[in-house]
Amino acid sequence: xxxGELSRRSGVSVPSIKYYLREGLLPAGERTGPNQxxxxxxxxxxxxxxxxxxxxxxxxVAATRAVLGAVDDDTMALHSVLGVAQAAVTQVGEPAExxxxxxxxxxxxxxxxxxxxxxxxxxxxxxAAADVLATWSRLGAPTHPGPDAYAEAVxxxxxxxxxxVITDDREEVVEGAVLGIVLGGALLSALRSMAQEDAxxxxxADPMG
Amino acid sequence: xxxGELSRRSGVSVPSIKYYLREGLLPAGERTGPNQxxxxxxxxxxxxxxxxxxxxxxxxVAATRAVLGAVDDDTMALHSVLGVAQAAVTQVGEPAExxxxxxxxxxxxxxxxxxxxxxxxxxxxxxAAADVLATWSRLGAPTHPGPDAYAEAVxxxxxxxxxxVITDDREEVVEGAVLGIVLGGALLSALRSMAQEDAxxxxxADPMG
Numbered sequence: 001x002x003x004g005e006l007s008r009r010s011g012v013s014v015p016s017i018k019y020y021l022r023e024g025l026l027p028a029g030e031r032t033g034p035n036q037x038x039x040x041x042x043x044x045x046x047x048x049x050x051x052x053x054x055x056x057x058x059x060x061v062a063a064t065r066a067v068l069g070a071v072d073d074d075t076m077a078l079h080s081v082l083g084v085a086q087a088a089v090t091q092v093g094e095p096a097e098x099x100x101x102x103x104x105x106x107x108x109x110x111x112x113x114x115x116x117x118x119x120x121x122x123x124x125x126x127x128a129a130a131d132v133l134a135t136w137s138r139l140g141a142p143t144h145p146g147p148d149a150y151a152e153a154v155x156x157x158x159x160x161x162x163x164x165v166i167t168d169d170r171e172e173v174v175e176g177a178v179l180g181i182v183l184g185g186a187l188l189s190a191l192r193s194m195a196q197e198d199a200x201x202x203x204x205a206d207p208m209g
Numbered sequence: 210x211x212x213g214e215l216s217r218r219s220g221v222s223v224p225s226i227k228y229y230l231r232e233g234l235l236p237a238g239e240r241t242g243p244n245q246x247x248x249x250x251x252x253x254x255x256x257x258x259x260x261x262x263x264x265x266x267x268x269x270v271a272a273t274r275a276v277l278g279a280v281d282d283d284t285m286a287l288h289s290v291l292g293v294a295q296a297a298v299t300q301v302g303e304p305a306e307x308x309x310x311x312x313x314x315x316x317x318x319x320x321x322x323x324x325x326x327x328x329x330x331x332x333x334x335x336x337a338a339a340d341v342l343a344t345w346s347r348l349g350a351p352t353h354p355g356p357d358a359y360a361e362a363v364x365x366x367x368x369x370x371x372x373x374v375i376t377d378d379r380e381e382v383v384e385g386a387v388l389g390i391v392l393g394g395a396l397l398s399a400l401r402s403m404a405q406e407d408a409x410x411x412x413x414a415d416p417m418g
Binding site for chain 2: 203
């Protein structure tokens with residue numbers, strides 16, 4: 001199909017398609033003339049995946065490129081592809097190296113050890129969790145439920161999420177797993193927002209709470 | 210204190226401080242000369258809050274402005290302030306109005322009804338959840354655990370999160386609650402990433418999984 005039909009069928013504008021081509025997110029079509037190319041169903045599928053990652057998952061173009069590169073690398077083990085997707089959805093800043101961070105890192109290390117989690121020392125989730133806890137402690141904010149409450153919330157879910165993606169087709173497995181990580185994160189956030197609204201409506205029925 | 214000391218004590222550069230002043234995130238200091246102003250501890254506290262929301266929570270400047278506006282509005286009920294913070298962390302695009310979205314909206318409505326959640330019809334979490342589920346269904350991706358698995362993961366946590374912020378000082382309550390929503394989301398995401406890494410390491414020990 002030509003780029004106009006690809007746009008119509010995907011719901012993605014032609015300028016956006018050209019942008020994704022330039023940025024290397026979408027592979028080039030088959031050249032059919034000096035200014036023309038032909039696209040196939042694999043381009044349509046890829047465009048839908050790109051929009052899911054960017055629009056719904058909130059990934060940056062750079063993070064999307066990294067994730068798609070891993071998806072397309074047939075030599076990469078699934079565990080490693082998942083690691084790239086997990087890194088893409090995990091915000092890690094450049095935390096100040098202070099006592100708060102040292103304390104928070106020890107708390108996270110202890111949590112990982114107690115729960116027996118097989119997690120690399122330089123896993124982005126580990127650094128991001130320490131960064132959040134250090135920030136909380138620097139702000140002297142009122143007590144939050146503590147990291148174990150959050151760990152318990154995701155532990156059983158993560159096992160279901162990872163267990164659900166096993167089929168025989170590598171492309172399907174990998175895309176499904178990446179979508180699970182990215183879209184699942186957005187779904188978890190949306191449902192947490194609703195569950196909080198519910199808890200807040202019950203607890204804070206009076207004007208000031 | 211002068212702006213230089215505010216920068217040193219907060220770890221935020223002078224240009225960033227001036228940017229936050231221009232953007233209305235940080236209230237103006239007390240004018241002490243034609244080009245000079247004096248800042249107090251409340252500015253230091255506000256700067257730390259701004260950086261936590263933006264750097265660790267990943268909020269945009271616009272979302273941060275909305276959240277701080279709600280924090281500063283003494284007439285706003287805590288439940289409403291939390292709603293503003295929940296909206297700020299919930300990504301809602303402009304989903305295509307198609308059958309997939311209609312089906313996903315029905316699934317979310319059913320989930321809310323079954324769980325007895327007190328959630329507004331136009332809650333951003335509700336729309337975001339429907340958007341994610343519709344995207345998943347349009348992609349025909351392999352089965353994910355289903356929305357109830359995600360709802361169960363956050364239900365008990367949200368009650369603890371909302372229950373933990375009750376003290377007597379409005380400013381402390383409101384800031385603590387907002388931080389709980391924003392930082393708690395980042396913490397949940399980081400721990401989910403680690404729990405997935407662990408589950409993936411156990412399930413996918415062989416190269417291809």
